[in-house]
Amino acid sequence: MSDFPYPSATEMPDPDALIAVQAQLDAARAMTPVLEAAEIDEVLRIVPGKRAMLAGHWQGRPAVFRLVPPTAAEAQAREWREATRIWPQMQGKRYRVPEPFLHLPEIGLMAVERVRGTPLLAHLWQSRPETRAPHLPDAATWLRRYTDVSESWRAANPAGWLARAERAAQTQPHARLQRIEADILVHLRQIAEMLEAADWRMAICHGDFHPNNLILGPHRLTGIDLGGSARLPVCKDIARFLAHMGRRGMIPSGTRSFGVDAGGIAAFADTFSLTETERQRTLPFFIGIEALIRVEKPGMPHARLRHAQVMYETLRSDLAAAL
Numbered sequence: 001m002s003d004f005p006y007p008s009a010t011e012m013p014d015p016d017a018l019i020a021v022q023a024q025l026d027a028a029r030a031m032t033p034v035l036e037a038a039e040i041d042e043v044l045r046i047v048p049g050k051r052a053m054l055a056g057h058w059q060g061r062p063a064v065f066r067l068v069p070p071t072a073a074e075a076q077a078r079e080w081r082e083a084t085r086i087w088p089q090m091q092g093k094r095y096r097v098p099e100p101f102l103h104l105p106e107i108g109l110m111a112v113e114r115v116r117g118t119p120l121l122a123h124l125w126q127s128r129p130e131t132r133a134p135h136l137p138d139a140a141t142w143l144r145r146y147t148d149v150s151e152s153w154r155a156a157n158p159a160g161w162l163a164r165a166e167r168a169a170q171t172q173p174h175a176r177l178q179r180i181e182a183d184i185l186v187h188l189r190q191i192a193e194m195l196e197a198a199d200w201r202m203a204i205c206h207g208d209f210h211p212n213n214l215i216l217g218p219h220r221l222t223g224i225d226l227g228g229s230a231r232l233p234v235c236k237d238i239a240r241f242l243a244h245m246g247r248r249g250m251i252p253s254g255t256r257s258f259g260v261d262a263g264g265i266a267a268f269a270d271t272f273s274l275t276e277t278e279r280q281r282t283l284p285f286f287i288g289i290e291a292l293i294r295v296e297k298p299g300m301p302h303a304r305l306r307h308a309q310v311m312y313e314t315l316r317s318d319l320a321a322a323l
Contacts (some may be wrong), residue, residue, distance in 0.1 A: 017048040028107040056100045072083035077225040115222045121211035124154035132252035140271035147203035156200045165292040173298045180312040187319035205237040210244035239286035249307035259315030
């Protein structure tokens with residue numbers, strides 16, 4: 001394993017963080033001969049005390065190396081277990097996840113295939129508006145491939161999600177959003193009552209399924225960052241994707257429904273063959289949950305706040321009309 005090169009002065013991470021990462025790599029190399037097959041070429045990101053992401057090669061193949069301290073060892077182990085669980089199902093030519101290469105828990109190192117391409121949301125912003133919508137069925141199909149091997153049905157539990165949204169709404173710092181969110185909560189409570197006797201489609205989901213965790217290449221779509229994977233309502237992952245776009249003003253079809261892209265809802269509904277209850281109750285409920293639990297920061301740019309306000313106002317209106 002070669003020493004990683006230091007970034008240029010304009011990109012230099014905290015020097016102490018670099019020294020700590022280099023020391024961890026040196027210790028790993030000394031105790032683990034297998035790392036001679038690894039080459040570190042580039043620092044992607046360092047979050048001091050939490051993780052370092054490095055790029056290079058493993059046995060000659062492009063790789064991303066994630067180095068974590070002992071306090072994050074269990075989280076890394078869960079991510080590795082998920083990566084190896086789903087890899088046999090998600091190594092297709094068109095829809096895939098990064099191939100897992102290496103996990104050395106004793107030194108907090110994990111290596112996976114480095115994916116080349118453009119994050120899907122970035123690609124949508126760079127594309128002509130009329131070319132955006134066709135990407136949504138592909139995103140829905142990627143998630144369908146991920147979840148269908150673990151899908152089951154279970155009694156709905158809206159109360160827990162509603163409580164989480166209520167707690168988050170109390171921390172909303174922007175007054176103009178507070179008033180809208182209060183109305184959304186009223187509607188979500190009503191929907192929660194309707195869902196008490198329903199079943200939810202459950203699966204091991206991505207857990208942080210937003211468009212920038214899908215990497216678009218010339219011939220494939222690859223989902224990255226599987227660390228949040230867990231058994232969840234499938235509509236929660238769908239809502240995460242749609243709300244992430246909606247609160248940023250990315251509406252490929254040009255029409256909103258429940259605050260998000262109407263064409264996106266249709267793409268996921270078709271791909272998953274959503275039931276009437278899922279389409280009219282469960283998915284809108286989770287779009288509302290997503291709207292509230294992702295709290296806008298105090299210094300957020302005005303453009304982002306305007307997009308969020310438009311999304312929340314449309315969501316409020318459509319929830320009221322659906323009740």
